[in-house]
Amino acid sequence: MxxxxxxxxxxxxxxxxxxxxxxxxxxxxxxxxxxxxxxxxxxxxxxLGSNNYLGLTTHPKVRQAAADAVLEYGTSCTGSRFLNGTLELHLELERRLARFMQTEAALTFTTGYQTNVGTISALVGKGDYVIIDKEDHASIVDGCLMAFGEMRRFNHNDTSSLEVQLSRLPEDAGKLVVVDGVYSMGGDIAPLPEIVRIAKKYGARIMVDDAHGIGVTGPMGRGTAAHFGLMDQVDIVMGTFSKSFASVGGYIAGKADVLHYVQHHARALMFSASLPPANAATVMACLDIIEEDxxxxxxxxxxxxxxxxxxxxxxxxxxxxxxxxxxxxxxxxxxxxxxxxxxxxxxxxxxxxxxxxxxxxxxxxxxxxxxxxxxxxxxxxxxxxxxxxxxxxxxxxxxxxxxxxxx
Ligand SMILES: Cc1ncc(COP(=O)(O)O)c(C=O)c1O
Known part of the structure; x- marks a missing residue:
């Protein structure tokens, strides 16, 4: 049987x-x-159990922006960003996010989870390595599992363990170090200055998942890399809309050429319907409120x-x-x-x-x-x-x- x-x-x-x-x-x-x-x-x-850090989910201007977007654009884009699912609203949101983050560009995904899965699996190809903290979020782990490259893990916030892992990798291989800016269970911050120093020593690129840092830490809530004055040293900052931004969705911010590559290789972006209009409008209303006060x-x-x-x-x-x-x-x-x-x-x-x-x-x-x-x-x-x-x-x-x- x-x-x-x-x-x-x-x-x-x-x-x-x-x-x-x-x-x-x-x-x-x-x-x-x-x-x-x-x-x-x-x-x-x-x-005492939400991620609504700024309390914006019920802000009158945020509610109104979501309602207006539904009335103007309807409830769904019924397609991926790649095809019929891009509205001018998405492009405007990406311009606003890039301005907020002070980066060249930003690229939105339909969830924070998909942002990590899509970005990591697009960038870490065969022969490349992705090195992650043992307490990194599950979506980072899943992105690594979906990538064709190999994953290595270092002990939580332990920069000597990171260095041991990096030193064992082939010098000529592509490498991406991915850490959370703020850890979602422990509430501790990544020691980014030392992580950046070590990653650079071994020629590795750096991505920071700042789901719990954006809107929370750094000047204007720009997150952990901004808090340490390292925005120009970190290659990719990832954020979600499901926490401080009172919505659902996610984004990466960084150099335009890197995002252009991700946009054309991230399966989680290309094969999934885009962010609904109300969610995009909500994030823009939150940005208005944060920037104003x-x-x-x-x-x-x-x-x-x-x-x-x-x-x-x-x-x-x-x-x-x-x-x-x-x-x-x-x-x-x-x-x-x-x-x-x-x-x-x-x-x-x-x-x-x-x-x-x-x-x-x-x-x-x-x-x-x-x-x-x-x-x-x-x-x-x-x-x-x-x-x-x-x-x-x-x-x-x-x-x-x-x-x-x-x-
Ligand atoms: C650190 C971290 N990264 C990514 C995600 C995924 O984001 P989302 O829930 O917006 O899909 C979360 C949310 O749980 C998170 O805590």
């Missing part, structure tokens, strides 16, 4: 077991999400810094975070999921992350912050966190002083 392909379907019980125990945290619907707060399972929750970036950092200082004082382990992504490292999977459940019941929404999202015994609650959160939202969230930590005894060594150190 040949094996049935669907045997694995019957044998997959992990998610159903968690559902039966009432501790299944994924694919759960939000009834509404205003930005700072949301409606979850019929209850208002303080939102970038002070919302300061408010985001005030909120994030207040929370990091408070959480650390209370005794939570926030790892190496130094951005608006602040993990609360719990360790054990079950305790992490129980803490998620108790926080949701108490009115605080966070994202539980268990392996393979993080290494074994490093499960965490991913919290992330928004410019539009008010101090009272954050203080309330800290009170609920203190209460849950006490009830579940999450940090025994700080048990007695948890509540006094809130706020």
């Amino acid at each position: 040949p094996a049935d392909l669907f045997d694995k379907v019957q044998n997959y019980t992990l998610a159903r077991d968690a559902m039966a125990r009432g501790v299944y945290p994924y694919f759960q619907a939000l009834q509404n999400s205003e930005g700072a707060t949301a409606l979850f399972q019929g209850k208002e929750v303080i939102m 970038p002070s919302m970036i300061d408010r985001l950092w005030e909120n994030a810094n207040f929370m990091r200082e408070s959480l650390t004082r209370m005794g939570f382990d926030t790892g190496r975070s130094n951005t608006p992504i602040i993990p609360i490292i719990i360790g054990e999977d079950l305790r992490t999921v129980l803490a998620w459940r108790a926080l949701a019941d108490g009115g605080v929404y966070v994202n539980p992350v268990v392996p393979p999202g993080v290494p074994a015994n490093k499960s965490l609650l991913r919290t992330s912050y928004t410019a539009t959160q008010k101090r009272e939202h954050l203080v309330r969230a800290l009170e609920v966190l203190a209460d849950v930590a006490e009830r579940l005894d999450l940090i025994p060594e700080h048990r007695s002083q948890l509540k006094e150190s809130v706020g």
